[in-house]
Amino acid sequence: MQANDDVDTRVRKRLRQLRLQYGLTLEEVASRSNIDVSTLSRLESGKRRLALDHLPRLAGALSVTTDELLRAPEAEDPRVRAGSHTHHAITYWPLTRQTAGGLHAFKIRISARRRKPPAELPVHEGQDWMYVLSGQLRLILGERDFTVKPGEAVEFSTWTPHWFGVVDGPVEAITIFGPHGERLHLHD
Template structure:
């Protein structure tokens, strides 16, 4: 028995569930990635089915970890976000989340450093929704045929199927953005 009275099998069950939830994954998604039935994974997590060593490699791969990470005691991760900024054109993005536990959403602080000329050709369209909150400066948002100027303290949420582009008015803009996987790929990683 382990020092804290948790068996290795119980630890693996707990880690499976923790990792799956931390990554915002459903039982169905992990089971599909691991090549097993959803009901099998549910029974493995709950203890209604015995875990076998041959389950570990497929489950670890489905969760993006090594088998060791399922077997070894969990060491709490430093909760501080220390990701490097990402530059895209004249904009800089600072990741504020590690993974998208909330349905794949990621938060970023971003800076638009100067006035930027925008036109209809600059507008992008992609799947998902964007949410933006202006911290400082004035954000110019082209949204379809509309032009919006957002002041500090204002937020906007819109469907990314509407053509959109953003720039700064007269001074740098600092804002927080929450993007889904499609928005992150278009805005942050280009």
């Protein structure tokens, strides 16, 4: 029984991978394979067991051989491939993939030119977290002014008026933003 479960799971994952790879909808594959769309959806989600007569029809609908459909899915490339982005004298290198909602991590380099806070400190929804790798980070939170050194981390509510820059030279840090913080820091 275990071997059947493995094959069923493997085909289910491979079916979805191939369908998405070829940019096909459930409806398109269902039509091409002459399998009801709800049945196909349940096959992909594991709510229905795969029958042997499904294999050649699904393979044909995806223009692959049955062997290709039975093959284990290829592992997704784990590397994050996105270019840097510079905004307000800070260069951001993404360390996570862009997904809807959720947290995003960046390596940042704050230019030595970023020394003077704006007249009005920004406030927005969310939470920011930073870990300083090198240099000395200047962090203003409300009326308080902090110097954050390498090896130190800070976490703060972005509802507090805030700004960060450098003390004397460039700063490198790892930062995590929620979706609201990311929009403000990268796109404002």
